[in-house]
Amino acid sequence: MKIVVTGGAGFLGSRVIAELLRRQDAGDLTVDFDHIVSLDLAENTNDDARVRSVVGDLADPDLLAQTLGDDTVAVYHLAAVLSGGSAENFDLALRVNLDGTRGLLEAARRAENRPYFVFTSSLAVFGGQMPEVVTDTWAEQPDSTYGAFKAMGELLVNEYSRKGFVDGRICRLPTISVRPGKPNSAASSFASGIIREPLNGIASTCPVPHGTRMWLSSPNAAVANLVHALEVPGEDIGPWRGMNIPGICVTVEDMLASLERVGGSEARALVTDEPDQQVMDIVCSWPGEFDVERLVNLGFVRDENFDDVVRQYEREFVARA
Template sequence: MKIIVTGGAGFLGSRVIRALLAGAGRQDGLPGFDAIVSVDLSPCPVEDPRVASVAGDIADPGFVRQVVGADTAGIYHLAAVLSGGSEADFDLAMRVNLDGTRALLEAARAAGTVPRFVFTSSLAVFGGPMPKVVPESLATMPASTYGAQKAIGELLVNDYSRKGFVDGRVCRLPTISVRPGRPNSAASSFASGIIREPLAGIPADCPVPLDTRMWLSSPGAAVANLVHAMAVEGGRIGPWRTLNLPGLCVTVGEMLASLERVGGSGARALVREAPDRRIMDIVCSWPGAFDTSRAAALGFVGDSDFDSVVRQYRDEFSGVRTA
């Protein structure tokens, strides 16, 4: 049996694959598997005999049905055109984010084995007037193409689960910070850049007001929660398969205060306020805090504070040891 990870060559996908391999045979509740298939446009960086890389277009039903078969125990659908890229190229985003999701669900349905299906959604599904703390039951009002496509994906996964075609779990991920490497096309990419670049001695621009609230998760907590999402028994989740995953509610100003405490005043001085209306229109429409009580009761976890998140990045990736 196998687990499929779309976007398996990416930052989050490759870490999920490593975590699955590390927990194989030890993580209670994970479906049994002896292989992982990374589906992406690039080869998976994880070198392990249990991991195979397959390159192809997830919006191509024929390709997807070659990958998803009766031996599929679970599917992680992480591949997506991100928020900034979706605004820039509507047609590509529709093909990957919407057509690709439906193609995967249809392939799982055709396989007939009801695989567990973990779909990563986003706080971008929300917009408009919102309470200070957003419950899972709040109606989605996305203010971006990416958010609209994720909201549609949520409904599809819930309905395919209701029909018994898949055993779905929709994980509304917080913004992941701090990501190593180069900036990506997400409108929220600055949430890593304003920490990552200064810790490396590189200036960074902050495109949103300092009082903007962010809902954040470290990479470590995000990966742990995605592995747990595959492991938790579907009946415990209930008929509504969408979960607000735990995160930290911090303002951008508080993030920069953490940067100064961990990286020093010199690092903080490298961040320049540079308002960008395009990014503000997207990011400032997102909520900054969620009710995650149902996810917590199911065993999902969050970070303790943002200082710890910055230290985690510094110690694992940057090599910086300044006080």
């Protein structure tokens, strides 16, 4: 039996694969598998013999048919054109984020054993006038191309699950901070950049007002929750499979204060304000806080505070002299 991970060579995908392997080795993963297939535009660099890379286009139905099969026990669908890229290229976002998701669901539908289908969605499915704290029952009203296609993907996953074709789990992830590496095309990329770059002695700019509320998760918490989503009984999730994955609510000013406490005034001084209306139009339309008590009771985790998140990044990724 195998697990297929789209976007498996990417930041989150590669870490989800590593955590699935670690949990299997520890003997505390309830879903059994023999190997993991990473489906991406690049190869996964994990040298574990249980990992196999398939390099190709998610929107290629023949490739999906060849990659999935009756031995697929679960699918993690992480691949997507991100928010900034979706805003710039509608047709690409349509082909990958919507058509690719439907094609993957169709390939999973043809498997005989009703595979789990973990779909990473986004805060971008919300918009318009929202309460201070968004609840499980708040309806999607996306204000961006990325959010619109993610909302459509959610409806598809839920319908395929309702029909019994897959066992869907929709994970609306918080903004991940702090991501190592280089900036990506996400409108929220600055949420890592204003921490990551200064801790490495590099100047960074903040494109949004300091009072902007952000719903954030460390990479470690996000990966733990994505793996946990595979194991939560469907009846505990309920008939609507959308879940607002736990995070912490902090303002950009809070984030910069954490940067200064961890990295010092020199690091904080490397962040300057450079308002970007396109980024503000996207990010400032997202909710800043969610009621996640139900999911915490289902075993999902959240970070304690943003200082610890910054320290986690500093310990793991900041070069020492």
